[in-house]
Amino acid sequence: MASKIATFRLPEDLTQEIRHRAEATGRDRTAVVVEALKQTFGFPDAEPHTATVQELQQELDELTKKVTVLSEQLTKATEKLNTPDLSSQTSRSLEQVIPSQRALGIAHSLLPREAFCTQTIGLDEGATSSRVVLQQELEAEIVQAAAQDSGEVSEPDKLELQELTAKISQQARIFDQVLSACPDPIWVFDRVGRFTYVNLATAQLLGLQQSQILGKTWQQLNIPLEAIDPINNQREVVFATKRPLTIEVSYPTINGIRDYECILSPIVAEVSSVEAVICTARDITERNQVEESLRESEANYRHLFEYANxxxxxxxxxxxxxxxxxxxxxxxxxxxxxxxxxxxxxxxxxxxxxxxxxxxxxxxxxxxxxxxxxxxxxxxxxxxxxxxxxxxxxxxxxxxxxxxxxxTTERKQSQERLRLLESAFFSANDGILITEVEPLDEPGPKVVYVNQGFTQMTGYLPEEVIGKMPRILEENAQNSTQLAQIKVKLMKREAVCAELIDYRKDGSEFWVELNIVPIVDENGWYTHWMAVLRDITARKQRESLFLEKEQQLGTDLWQTNTLLQAEIAMHQRTKAALRESEERYALAISGGQTKRN
Missing domain, CATH: 3.30.450.20 (PAS domain)
Structure with a gap:
Protein backbone atom coordinates (compact mmCIF):
# COMPACT_ATOMS: atom_id res chain seq x y z
CA MET A 1 0.00 0.00 0.00
CA ALA A 2 1.35 3.48 -0.94
CA SER A 3 1.97 5.88 1.95
CA LYS A 4 2.30 9.68 2.29
CA ILE A 5 3.75 11.90 4.97
CA ALA A 6 1.28 14.12 6.87
CA THR A 7 1.85 16.50 9.81
CA PHE A 8 -0.73 16.91 12.62
CA ARG A 9 -0.90 19.11 15.72
CA LEU A 10 -2.34 17.02 18.57
CA PRO A 11 -3.34 17.93 22.13
CA GLU A 12 -0.79 17.15 24.84
CA ASP A 13 -2.93 14.49 26.55
CA LEU A 14 -3.50 12.67 23.23
CA THR A 15 0.20 12.81 22.43
CA GLN A 16 0.95 11.39 25.87
CA GLU A 17 -1.55 8.54 25.37
CA ILE A 18 -0.01 7.69 21.97
CA ARG A 19 3.43 7.56 23.54
CA HIS A 20 2.19 5.30 26.37
CA ARG A 21 0.56 2.90 23.89
CA ALA A 22 3.65 2.81 21.71
CA GLU A 23 5.82 1.92 24.71
CA ALA A 24 3.29 -0.67 25.93
CA THR A 25 3.06 -2.47 22.58
CA GLY A 26 6.69 -2.12 21.53
CA ARG A 27 5.79 -0.24 18.32
CA ASP A 28 6.53 3.25 17.04
CA ARG A 29 4.00 6.07 17.53
CA THR A 30 3.20 6.23 13.80
CA ALA A 31 1.91 2.63 13.88
CA VAL A 32 -0.29 3.45 16.90
CA VAL A 33 -1.79 6.50 15.14
CA VAL A 34 -2.35 4.55 11.87
CA GLU A 35 -4.11 1.77 13.76
CA ALA A 36 -6.38 4.24 15.58
CA LEU A 37 -7.26 5.97 12.31
CA LYS A 38 -8.04 2.64 10.63
CA GLN A 39 -10.38 1.72 13.47
CA THR A 40 -12.06 5.14 13.27
CA PHE A 41 -12.67 4.98 9.50
CA GLY A 42 -13.62 1.29 9.50
CA PHE A 43 -10.59 -0.07 7.64
CA PRO A 44 -9.90 -3.79 8.20
CA ASP A 45 -7.15 -4.55 10.67
CA ALA A 46 -3.98 -6.15 9.44
CA GLU A 47 -3.30 -9.72 10.41
CA PRO A 48 -1.99 -9.55 14.01
CA HIS A 49 1.48 -10.75 14.63
CA THR A 50 1.65 -13.51 17.22
CA ALA A 51 4.67 -13.24 19.41
CA THR A 52 6.48 -16.36 20.47
CA VAL A 53 7.07 -17.30 24.08
CA GLN A 54 10.72 -16.37 23.70
CA GLU A 55 9.87 -12.88 22.37
CA LEU A 56 7.35 -12.28 25.16
CA GLN A 57 9.78 -13.47 27.83
CA GLN A 58 12.49 -11.22 26.39
CA GLU A 59 10.21 -8.20 26.63
CA LEU A 60 9.28 -9.08 30.20
CA ASP A 61 12.94 -9.43 31.10
CA GLU A 62 13.63 -5.97 29.68
CA LEU A 63 10.73 -4.52 31.67
CA THR A 64 12.07 -6.17 34.80
CA LYS A 65 15.48 -4.61 34.21
CA LYS A 66 13.88 -1.18 33.76
CA VAL A 67 12.02 -1.53 37.08
CA THR A 68 15.28 -2.56 38.75
CA VAL A 69 17.06 0.50 37.34
CA LEU A 70 14.22 2.79 38.42
CA SER A 71 14.27 1.28 41.90
CA GLU A 72 18.01 1.93 42.16
CA GLN A 73 17.47 5.52 40.98
CA LEU A 74 14.74 5.93 43.59
CA THR A 75 17.08 4.60 46.28
CA LYS A 76 19.80 7.06 45.30
CA ALA A 77 17.31 9.94 45.33
CA THR A 78 16.10 9.04 48.78
CA GLU A 79 19.66 8.79 50.07
CA LYS A 80 20.18 12.40 49.00
CA LEU A 81 17.23 13.34 51.17
CA ASN A 82 18.38 11.09 54.05
CA THR A 83 15.07 9.19 53.94
CA PRO A 84 15.97 5.53 54.43
CA ASP A 85 12.35 4.48 54.84
CA LEU A 86 11.23 6.06 51.60
CA SER A 87 12.51 3.24 49.40
CA SER A 88 10.81 0.52 51.45
CA GLN A 89 7.64 2.57 51.65
CA THR A 90 7.68 3.04 47.88
CA SER A 91 8.32 -0.67 47.42
CA ARG A 92 5.30 -1.49 49.58
CA SER A 93 3.24 0.84 47.44
CA LEU A 94 4.51 -0.85 44.27
CA GLU A 95 3.55 -4.24 45.68
CA GLN A 96 -0.02 -3.02 45.71
CA VAL A 97 0.23 -2.20 42.00
CA ILE A 98 1.64 -5.57 40.96
CA PRO A 99 2.23 -8.49 43.35
CA SER A 100 5.53 -9.73 42.00
CA GLN A 101 7.72 -9.44 38.95
CA ARG A 102 8.64 -13.09 39.30
CA ALA A 103 5.10 -14.13 38.52
CA LEU A 104 5.57 -12.97 34.94
CA GLY A 105 7.79 -15.93 34.11
CA ILE A 106 4.89 -18.34 34.67
CA ALA A 107 2.79 -17.43 31.63
CA HIS A 108 3.06 -19.95 28.81
CA SER A 109 0.67 -18.58 26.16
CA LEU A 110 1.60 -16.99 22.87
CA LEU A 111 0.42 -13.39 23.09
CA PRO A 112 -0.20 -11.10 20.09
CA ARG A 113 1.67 -7.83 20.34
CA GLU A 114 -1.42 -5.82 19.43
CA ALA A 115 -3.25 -7.42 22.34
CA PHE A 116 -1.17 -5.42 24.78
CA CYS A 117 -3.11 -2.25 23.98
CA THR A 118 -6.45 -3.70 22.88
CA GLN A 119 -6.78 -5.83 25.99
CA THR A 120 -5.93 -2.82 28.19
CA ILE A 121 -8.56 -0.71 26.49
CA GLY A 122 -11.04 -3.48 27.21
CA LEU A 123 -10.45 -3.34 30.97
CA ASP A 124 -13.28 -2.12 33.09
CA GLU A 125 -13.24 1.53 34.09
CA GLY A 126 -13.01 0.64 37.76
CA ALA A 127 -9.64 -1.08 37.29
CA THR A 128 -8.29 1.78 35.15
CA SER A 129 -9.40 4.48 37.55
CA SER A 130 -8.03 2.52 40.50
CA ARG A 131 -4.58 2.53 38.90
CA VAL A 132 -4.79 6.34 38.40
CA VAL A 133 -5.82 6.89 42.01
CA LEU A 134 -3.13 4.45 43.14
CA GLN A 135 -0.50 6.33 41.18
CA GLN A 136 -1.61 9.64 42.73
CA GLU A 137 -1.56 8.10 46.21
CA LEU A 138 1.89 6.70 45.54
CA GLU A 139 3.21 10.12 44.56
CA ALA A 140 1.63 11.70 47.60
CA GLU A 141 3.10 9.01 49.91
CA ILE A 142 6.60 9.57 48.52
CA VAL A 143 6.36 13.35 48.92
CA GLN A 144 4.81 13.01 52.38
CA ALA A 145 7.50 10.54 53.51
CA ALA A 146 10.24 12.83 52.25
CA ALA A 147 8.68 15.87 53.99
CA GLN A 148 8.37 13.97 57.28
CA ASP A 149 12.02 12.89 57.24
CA SER A 150 13.66 16.11 56.02
CA GLY A 151 11.12 18.64 57.11
CA GLU A 152 10.94 20.14 53.64
CA VAL A 153 11.56 18.87 50.10
CA SER A 154 13.13 21.14 47.55
CA GLU A 155 11.27 21.63 44.32
CA PRO A 156 13.88 19.87 42.09
CA ASP A 157 13.99 16.84 44.40
CA LYS A 158 10.21 16.77 44.52
CA LEU A 159 10.04 16.81 40.73
CA GLU A 160 12.68 14.05 40.52
CA LEU A 161 10.76 11.86 42.96
CA GLN A 162 7.52 12.41 41.11
CA GLU A 163 9.19 11.55 37.81
CA LEU A 164 10.65 8.34 39.26
CA THR A 165 7.29 7.46 40.77
CA ALA A 166 5.58 8.05 37.43
CA LYS A 167 8.11 5.83 35.66
CA ILE A 168 7.71 3.03 38.21
CA SER A 169 3.92 3.32 38.00
CA GLN A 170 4.14 3.19 34.22
CA GLN A 171 6.25 0.02 34.37
CA ALA A 172 3.75 -1.49 36.81
CA ARG A 173 0.95 -0.58 34.43
CA ILE A 174 2.80 -2.26 31.59
CA PHE A 175 3.17 -5.42 33.71
CA ASP A 176 -0.56 -5.32 34.36
CA GLN A 177 -1.26 -4.86 30.66
CA VAL A 178 0.91 -7.86 29.80
CA LEU A 179 -0.90 -10.07 32.31
CA SER A 180 -4.29 -8.77 31.20
CA ALA A 181 -3.38 -9.48 27.58
CA CYS A 182 -2.67 -13.13 28.44
CA PRO A 183 -5.58 -15.33 27.29
CA ASP A 184 -5.00 -17.65 30.26
CA PRO A 185 -6.63 -16.73 33.57
CA ILE A 186 -4.00 -15.49 36.07
CA TRP A 187 -4.68 -14.48 39.66
CA VAL A 188 -2.87 -14.05 42.97
CA PHE A 189 -3.96 -15.36 46.38
CA ASP A 190 -2.74 -14.01 49.70
CA ARG A 191 -2.42 -16.13 52.83
CA VAL A 192 -6.08 -15.80 53.79
CA GLY A 193 -7.28 -16.72 50.30
CA ARG A 194 -8.15 -13.23 49.04
CA PHE A 195 -7.71 -12.28 45.42
CA THR A 196 -5.03 -9.60 45.39
CA TYR A 197 -4.73 -9.58 41.61
CA VAL A 198 -6.78 -10.97 38.68
CA ASN A 199 -6.22 -10.43 34.99
CA LEU A 200 -8.95 -9.82 32.42
CA ALA A 201 -9.23 -13.51 31.45
CA THR A 202 -9.96 -14.42 35.09
CA ALA A 203 -12.67 -11.77 35.34
CA GLN A 204 -14.25 -13.02 32.12
CA LEU A 205 -14.14 -16.61 33.38
CA LEU A 206 -15.90 -15.68 36.63
CA GLY A 207 -18.30 -13.35 34.84
CA LEU A 208 -17.39 -10.39 37.09
CA GLN A 209 -15.56 -7.08 36.87
CA GLN A 210 -11.99 -7.05 38.13
CA SER A 211 -12.90 -4.47 40.77
CA GLN A 212 -15.61 -6.82 42.06
CA ILE A 213 -13.08 -9.60 42.65
CA LEU A 214 -10.10 -7.87 44.23
CA GLY A 215 -9.86 -8.18 48.00
CA LYS A 216 -12.48 -10.93 48.24
CA THR A 217 -12.29 -14.65 48.92
CA TRP A 218 -13.84 -17.34 46.75
CA GLN A 219 -16.59 -17.88 49.34
CA GLN A 220 -17.59 -14.21 49.04
CA LEU A 221 -17.74 -14.53 45.25
CA ASN A 222 -19.94 -17.67 45.40
CA ILE A 223 -17.53 -19.67 43.23
CA PRO A 224 -18.61 -23.36 43.00
CA LEU A 225 -16.99 -25.37 45.78
CA GLU A 226 -16.05 -28.33 43.56
CA ALA A 227 -14.09 -26.01 41.27
CA ILE A 228 -12.13 -23.87 43.73
CA ASP A 229 -11.74 -26.19 46.72
CA PRO A 230 -8.97 -28.33 45.14
CA ILE A 231 -7.10 -25.14 44.17
CA ASN A 232 -7.53 -23.69 47.66
CA ASN A 233 -6.15 -26.89 49.23
CA GLN A 234 -3.13 -26.84 46.95
CA ARG A 235 -2.63 -23.12 47.73
CA GLU A 236 -2.11 -23.99 51.38
CA VAL A 237 0.38 -26.69 50.38
CA VAL A 238 2.35 -24.17 48.28
CA PHE A 239 2.45 -21.76 51.22
CA ALA A 240 3.75 -24.56 53.44
CA THR A 241 6.27 -26.18 51.06
CA LYS A 242 7.32 -23.13 48.98
CA ARG A 243 7.18 -25.35 45.90
CA PRO A 244 5.03 -24.99 42.79
CA LEU A 245 2.22 -27.49 42.22
CA THR A 246 0.03 -28.42 39.27
CA ILE A 247 -3.58 -29.54 39.48
CA GLU A 248 -6.39 -30.14 37.00
CA VAL A 249 -9.88 -28.86 37.77
CA SER A 250 -13.19 -28.56 35.94
CA TYR A 251 -15.16 -25.34 35.94
CA PRO A 252 -18.74 -24.76 34.66
CA THR A 253 -18.99 -22.02 32.01
CA ILE A 254 -21.67 -20.84 29.61
CA ASN A 255 -20.06 -23.15 27.03
CA GLY A 256 -20.29 -26.17 29.32
CA ILE A 257 -17.79 -27.79 31.64
CA ARG A 258 -14.20 -26.79 30.80
CA ASP A 259 -11.03 -28.45 32.05
CA TYR A 260 -8.17 -26.31 33.31
CA GLU A 261 -4.57 -27.08 34.23
CA CYS A 262 -3.68 -24.80 37.13
CA ILE A 263 -0.04 -24.05 38.02
CA LEU A 264 0.36 -22.60 41.52
CA SER A 265 3.71 -20.95 42.18
CA PRO A 266 4.93 -19.27 45.36
CA ILE A 267 5.91 -15.58 45.42
CA VAL A 268 8.85 -15.58 47.81
CA ALA A 269 9.99 -12.43 49.64
CA GLU A 270 13.58 -11.53 50.40
CA VAL A 271 13.34 -13.25 53.77
CA SER A 272 12.39 -16.53 52.04
CA SER A 273 8.80 -16.37 53.23
CA VAL A 274 5.90 -16.93 50.84
CA GLU A 275 3.95 -13.69 50.55
CA ALA A 276 1.41 -14.87 47.96
CA VAL A 277 0.63 -17.61 45.46
CA ILE A 278 0.14 -16.87 41.78
CA CYS A 279 -2.03 -19.24 39.79
CA THR A 280 -2.02 -19.61 36.00
CA ALA A 281 -4.91 -21.63 34.54
CA ARG A 282 -4.77 -23.02 31.02
CA ASP A 283 -7.84 -24.39 29.25
CA ILE A 284 -6.99 -27.99 28.38
CA THR A 285 -10.49 -29.15 27.43
CA GLU A 286 -9.59 -29.77 23.80
CA ARG A 287 -6.32 -31.41 24.81
CA ASN A 288 -8.12 -33.74 27.19
CA GLN A 289 -10.67 -34.57 24.50
CA VAL A 290 -7.90 -35.36 22.04
CA GLU A 291 -6.06 -37.45 24.65
CA GLU A 292 -9.26 -39.32 25.49
CA SER A 293 -9.89 -39.91 21.80
CA LEU A 294 -6.32 -41.16 21.43
CA ARG A 295 -6.74 -43.46 24.43
CA GLU A 296 -9.95 -44.87 22.98
CA SER A 297 -8.33 -45.28 19.60
CA GLU A 298 -5.31 -46.96 21.16
CA ALA A 299 -7.58 -49.22 23.20
CA ASN A 300 -9.51 -50.17 20.07
CA TYR A 301 -6.36 -50.91 18.12
CA ARG A 302 -4.95 -52.85 21.05
CA HIS A 303 -8.16 -54.86 21.23
CA LEU A 304 -7.88 -55.65 17.52
CA PHE A 305 -4.21 -56.49 18.01
CA GLU A 306 -4.79 -58.80 20.96
CA TYR A 307 -7.89 -60.62 19.73
CA ALA A 308 -7.07 -60.99 16.05
CA ASN A 309 -7.39 -64.56 14.74
CA THR A 408 -2.31 -72.98 7.47
CA THR A 409 -2.42 -76.49 8.94
CA GLU A 410 -6.16 -76.94 8.41
CA ARG A 411 -5.99 -75.27 5.02
CA LYS A 412 -3.15 -77.57 3.98
CA GLN A 413 -5.13 -80.59 5.14
CA SER A 414 -8.21 -79.38 3.28
CA GLN A 415 -6.15 -78.74 0.17
CA GLU A 416 -4.67 -82.22 0.42
CA ARG A 417 -8.11 -83.79 0.81
CA LEU A 418 -9.35 -81.74 -2.12
CA ARG A 419 -6.34 -82.78 -4.17
CA LEU A 420 -6.96 -86.44 -3.42
CA LEU A 421 -10.65 -86.06 -4.17
CA GLU A 422 -9.95 -84.24 -7.41
CA SER A 423 -7.37 -86.85 -8.32
CA ALA A 424 -9.93 -89.57 -7.67
CA PHE A 425 -12.53 -87.69 -9.68
CA PHE A 426 -10.10 -86.96 -12.49
CA SER A 427 -8.78 -90.50 -12.70
CA ALA A 428 -12.12 -92.28 -12.35
CA ASN A 429 -13.28 -94.39 -15.29
CA ASP A 430 -16.78 -93.04 -14.89
CA GLY A 431 -17.52 -89.65 -16.36
CA ILE A 432 -18.23 -86.93 -13.77
CA LEU A 433 -20.04 -83.75 -14.74
CA ILE A 434 -20.97 -80.88 -12.39
CA THR A 435 -23.46 -78.20 -13.38
CA GLU A 436 -25.13 -75.18 -11.82
CA VAL A 437 -28.34 -75.85 -9.99
CA GLU A 438 -30.45 -73.50 -12.13
CA PRO A 439 -32.19 -73.12 -14.53
CA LEU A 440 -33.87 -76.43 -15.07
CA ASP A 441 -35.93 -75.08 -17.97
CA GLU A 442 -34.43 -74.27 -21.33
CA PRO A 443 -31.58 -73.71 -21.97
CA GLY A 444 -30.67 -75.56 -18.77
CA PRO A 445 -27.86 -75.23 -16.23
CA LYS A 446 -24.28 -74.64 -17.39
CA VAL A 447 -21.50 -77.18 -16.97
CA VAL A 448 -18.76 -76.06 -14.54
CA TYR A 449 -16.59 -79.19 -14.34
CA VAL A 450 -15.91 -82.44 -16.19
CA ASN A 451 -13.27 -85.05 -15.39
CA GLN A 452 -10.92 -87.03 -17.60
CA GLY A 453 -13.27 -90.00 -17.60
CA PHE A 454 -15.96 -87.83 -19.18
CA THR A 455 -13.56 -86.84 -21.99
CA GLN A 456 -12.56 -90.46 -22.57
CA MET A 457 -16.18 -91.53 -22.60
CA THR A 458 -17.64 -88.82 -24.86
CA GLY A 459 -14.68 -87.45 -26.80
CA TYR A 460 -15.46 -83.87 -25.68
CA LEU A 461 -12.59 -81.85 -24.21
CA PRO A 462 -13.32 -79.81 -21.02
CA GLU A 463 -13.13 -76.47 -22.87
CA GLU A 464 -15.72 -77.75 -25.34
CA VAL A 465 -18.21 -78.55 -22.59
CA ILE A 466 -17.61 -76.16 -19.67
CA GLY A 467 -19.95 -73.16 -19.89
CA LYS A 468 -22.38 -75.03 -22.16
CA MET A 469 -25.53 -76.96 -21.45
CA PRO A 470 -25.35 -80.71 -20.75
CA ARG A 471 -28.11 -81.43 -23.29
CA ILE A 472 -25.35 -81.52 -25.89
CA LEU A 473 -25.14 -85.23 -25.10
CA GLU A 474 -28.84 -85.91 -25.50
CA GLU A 475 -29.92 -83.72 -28.39
CA ASN A 476 -30.20 -86.70 -30.77
CA ALA A 477 -31.26 -89.26 -28.22
CA GLN A 478 -34.68 -90.81 -28.18
CA ASN A 479 -35.13 -90.21 -24.48
CA SER A 480 -37.99 -87.69 -24.30
CA THR A 481 -40.04 -89.71 -21.83
CA GLN A 482 -37.12 -90.38 -19.51
CA LEU A 483 -35.93 -86.77 -19.71
CA ALA A 484 -39.33 -85.54 -18.64
CA GLN A 485 -39.26 -87.90 -15.65
CA ILE A 486 -35.72 -86.70 -14.77
CA LYS A 487 -36.82 -83.05 -14.85
CA VAL A 488 -39.68 -83.74 -12.46
CA LYS A 489 -37.32 -85.31 -9.94
CA LEU A 490 -34.79 -82.51 -10.28
CA MET A 491 -37.50 -79.94 -9.61
CA LYS A 492 -38.11 -81.78 -6.34
CA ARG A 493 -34.34 -81.79 -5.65
CA GLU A 494 -34.38 -85.60 -5.65
CA ALA A 495 -31.65 -87.96 -6.79
CA VAL A 496 -32.02 -89.45 -10.27
CA CYS A 497 -31.01 -92.83 -11.67
CA ALA A 498 -31.72 -93.59 -15.32
CA GLU A 499 -30.36 -95.42 -18.37
CA LEU A 500 -30.14 -93.38 -21.55
CA ILE A 501 -28.71 -93.55 -25.03
CA ASP A 502 -26.18 -90.75 -25.62
CA TYR A 503 -23.98 -89.85 -28.53
CA ARG A 504 -20.27 -89.24 -28.57
CA LYS A 505 -18.56 -86.35 -30.30
CA ASP A 506 -17.97 -88.56 -33.36
CA GLY A 507 -21.70 -89.36 -33.46
CA SER A 508 -21.40 -92.95 -32.25
CA GLU A 509 -24.07 -94.21 -29.91
CA PHE A 510 -23.47 -95.56 -26.45
CA TRP A 511 -25.54 -96.52 -23.47
CA VAL A 512 -25.01 -94.59 -20.23
CA GLU A 513 -26.21 -95.16 -16.69
CA LEU A 514 -26.89 -91.65 -15.30
CA ASN A 515 -26.88 -90.91 -11.57
CA ILE A 516 -27.60 -87.29 -10.56
CA VAL A 517 -27.37 -85.99 -6.96
CA PRO A 518 -27.77 -82.43 -5.62
CA ILE A 519 -24.85 -80.66 -3.87
CA VAL A 520 -25.63 -78.45 -0.85
CA ASP A 521 -23.47 -75.92 1.01
CA GLU A 522 -22.96 -75.53 4.78
CA ASN A 523 -26.20 -73.54 5.01
CA GLY A 524 -28.26 -76.24 3.31
CA TRP A 525 -28.65 -74.33 0.03
CA TYR A 526 -28.60 -76.34 -3.22
CA THR A 527 -25.71 -75.04 -5.31
CA HIS A 528 -24.89 -77.63 -7.98
CA TRP A 529 -25.83 -80.94 -9.59
CA MET A 530 -23.28 -83.74 -9.89
CA ALA A 531 -23.89 -86.35 -12.57
CA VAL A 532 -21.97 -89.61 -12.74
CA LEU A 533 -22.06 -91.23 -16.17
CA ARG A 534 -21.18 -94.93 -16.53
CA ASP A 535 -20.82 -96.51 -19.96
CA ILE A 536 -23.04 -99.61 -19.94
CA THR A 537 -22.90 -100.29 -23.66
CA ALA A 538 -21.13 -103.64 -23.19
CA ARG A 539 -23.67 -104.69 -20.60
CA LYS A 540 -26.50 -103.66 -22.89
CA GLN A 541 -24.90 -105.62 -25.70
CA ARG A 542 -24.62 -108.68 -23.50
CA GLU A 543 -28.17 -108.26 -22.43
CA SER A 544 -29.25 -107.92 -26.05
CA LEU A 545 -27.27 -111.03 -27.07
CA PHE A 546 -28.71 -112.96 -24.16
CA LEU A 547 -32.18 -111.83 -25.14
CA GLU A 548 -31.59 -112.94 -28.72
CA LYS A 549 -30.29 -116.30 -27.54
CA GLU A 550 -33.20 -116.60 -25.19
CA GLN A 551 -35.59 -115.86 -28.01
CA GLN A 552 -33.82 -118.38 -30.27
CA LEU A 553 -33.90 -120.95 -27.52
CA GLY A 554 -37.58 -120.33 -27.09
CA THR A 555 -38.14 -120.82 -30.77
CA ASP A 556 -36.12 -123.99 -30.77
CA LEU A 557 -37.94 -125.27 -27.74
CA TRP A 558 -41.25 -124.49 -29.36
CA GLN A 559 -40.26 -126.33 -32.50
CA THR A 560 -38.91 -129.26 -30.50
CA ASN A 561 -42.04 -129.26 -28.42
CA THR A 562 -44.16 -129.29 -31.56
CA LEU A 563 -42.25 -132.27 -32.97
CA LEU A 564 -42.40 -133.96 -29.60
CA GLN A 565 -46.10 -133.37 -29.39
CA ALA A 566 -46.49 -134.85 -32.86
CA GLU A 567 -44.42 -137.90 -31.92
CA ILE A 568 -46.37 -138.24 -28.71
CA ALA A 569 -49.63 -138.08 -30.67
CA MET A 570 -48.29 -140.65 -33.14
CA HIS A 571 -47.15 -142.83 -30.27
CA GLN A 572 -50.49 -142.53 -28.66
CA ARG A 573 -52.20 -143.47 -31.92
CA THR A 574 -49.84 -146.38 -32.37
CA LYS A 575 -50.40 -147.41 -28.85
CA ALA A 576 -54.18 -147.21 -29.32
CA ALA A 577 -53.97 -149.20 -32.54
CA LEU A 578 -51.81 -151.81 -30.85
CA ARG A 579 -54.20 -152.00 -27.97
CA GLU A 580 -57.07 -152.37 -30.39
CA SER A 581 -55.14 -155.06 -32.26
CA GLU A 582 -54.39 -156.86 -29.06
CA GLU A 583 -58.02 -156.70 -28.12
CA ARG A 584 -59.08 -158.14 -31.47
CA TYR A 585 -56.45 -160.82 -31.15
CA ALA A 586 -57.66 -161.67 -27.74
CA LEU A 587 -61.23 -161.88 -28.98
CA ALA A 588 -60.14 -164.02 -31.87
CA ILE A 589 -58.39 -166.47 -29.65
CA SER A 590 -61.28 -166.51 -27.30
CA GLY A 591 -63.73 -167.31 -30.16
CA GLY A 592 -61.59 -170.18 -31.51
CA GLN A 593 -61.51 -171.93 -28.23
CA THR A 594 -65.25 -171.73 -27.93
CA LYS A 595 -65.74 -173.44 -31.25
CA ARG A 596 -63.49 -176.27 -30.35
CA ASN A 597 -65.35 -176.87 -27.32
Missing part, protein backbone atom coordinates in the same frame (compact mmCIF):
# COMPACT_ATOMS: atom_id res chain seq x y z
CA UNK A 310 -3.93 -64.32 13.23
CA UNK A 311 -0.76 -64.26 15.28
CA UNK A 312 0.84 -60.81 15.13
CA UNK A 313 4.53 -60.14 15.71
CA UNK A 314 6.51 -56.87 15.79
CA UNK A 315 10.15 -57.69 15.04
CA UNK A 316 13.09 -55.30 15.39
CA UNK A 317 14.85 -55.42 12.00
CA UNK A 318 18.23 -54.52 13.46
CA UNK A 319 18.31 -57.14 16.23
CA UNK A 320 15.64 -59.66 15.05
CA UNK A 321 14.18 -59.52 18.57
CA UNK A 322 10.46 -59.86 19.23
CA UNK A 323 9.32 -56.44 20.49
CA UNK A 324 5.63 -57.28 20.83
CA UNK A 325 3.24 -60.10 20.08
CA UNK A 326 -0.45 -60.74 20.66
CA UNK A 327 -2.09 -63.45 22.73
CA UNK A 328 -2.64 -65.80 19.77
CA UNK A 329 1.07 -65.69 18.93
CA UNK A 330 2.16 -66.82 22.39
CA UNK A 331 -0.68 -69.35 22.74
CA UNK A 332 -0.11 -71.02 19.36
CA UNK A 333 3.63 -71.35 19.93
CA UNK A 334 3.20 -72.56 23.52
CA UNK A 335 5.05 -69.66 25.19
CA UNK A 336 3.96 -67.17 27.79
CA UNK A 337 3.98 -63.61 26.53
CA UNK A 338 6.92 -62.75 28.77
CA UNK A 339 8.93 -65.69 27.38
CA UNK A 340 8.10 -64.82 23.79
CA UNK A 341 9.26 -61.20 24.18
CA UNK A 342 12.70 -62.47 25.22
CA UNK A 343 13.23 -64.47 22.00
CA UNK A 344 14.65 -63.73 18.58
CA UNK A 345 13.22 -64.90 15.29
CA UNK A 346 15.93 -67.56 15.07
CA UNK A 347 14.45 -69.17 18.21
CA UNK A 348 11.08 -69.79 16.58
CA UNK A 349 11.92 -70.07 12.85
CA UNK A 350 12.39 -73.41 11.11
CA UNK A 351 15.71 -73.06 9.23
CA UNK A 352 15.49 -72.35 5.50
CA UNK A 353 18.09 -72.27 2.76
CA UNK A 354 20.35 -69.24 2.39
CA UNK A 355 19.06 -68.69 -1.15
CA UNK A 356 15.43 -68.48 0.01
CA UNK A 357 16.35 -66.21 2.94
CA UNK A 358 18.21 -63.92 0.54
CA UNK A 359 15.18 -63.78 -1.76
CA UNK A 360 12.90 -62.82 1.17
CA UNK A 361 15.31 -60.10 2.35
CA UNK A 362 15.65 -58.65 -1.15
CA UNK A 363 11.91 -58.40 -1.66
CA UNK A 364 11.44 -56.77 1.76
CA UNK A 365 14.09 -54.18 0.91
CA UNK A 366 12.67 -53.57 -2.56
CA UNK A 367 8.91 -53.43 -1.92
CA UNK A 368 8.71 -53.11 1.87
CA UNK A 369 6.36 -56.09 2.12
CA UNK A 370 6.17 -59.80 1.35
CA UNK A 371 3.83 -62.78 1.67
CA UNK A 372 5.37 -66.24 1.87
CA UNK A 373 4.80 -69.69 3.32
CA UNK A 374 6.99 -70.82 6.16
CA UNK A 375 7.11 -73.05 9.23
CA UNK A 376 7.53 -72.03 12.88
CA UNK A 377 8.83 -74.11 15.75
CA UNK A 378 6.71 -74.39 18.90
CA UNK A 379 8.16 -74.50 22.39
CA UNK A 380 7.70 -78.30 22.47
CA UNK A 381 9.69 -78.70 19.24
CA UNK A 382 6.80 -79.45 16.90
CA UNK A 383 6.35 -77.42 13.73
CA UNK A 384 3.37 -75.50 12.49
CA UNK A 385 2.86 -74.56 8.85
CA UNK A 386 2.08 -70.85 8.46
CA UNK A 387 1.60 -68.10 5.90
CA UNK A 388 3.44 -64.89 6.83
CA UNK A 389 2.49 -61.42 5.59
CA UNK A 390 5.20 -58.92 6.61
CA UNK A 391 5.50 -55.17 6.11
CA UNK A 392 8.20 -52.69 7.19
CA UNK A 393 6.85 -49.87 9.40
CA UNK A 394 8.23 -47.31 11.86
CA UNK A 395 7.56 -48.19 15.48
CA UNK A 396 8.85 -46.14 18.42
CA UNK A 397 11.47 -44.44 16.24
CA UNK A 398 12.84 -47.67 14.81
CA UNK A 399 12.21 -49.79 11.71
CA UNK A 400 10.35 -53.00 12.47
CA UNK A 401 8.64 -55.81 10.63
CA UNK A 402 4.90 -56.05 11.32
CA UNK A 403 4.09 -59.70 10.58
CA UNK A 404 0.68 -61.34 10.41
CA UNK A 405 1.11 -65.10 10.79
CA UNK A 406 -1.74 -67.43 9.82
CA UNK A 407 -1.81 -71.10 10.75
Missing amino acids: DSIFIIDLSTSRVLDANQNASRRLGYTRKELLQLKTSDIDVPITEERQKMINQQMQTTGSIIFEHALRRKNGTQVQVEISSRIIEYHNRLVSLSFVRD
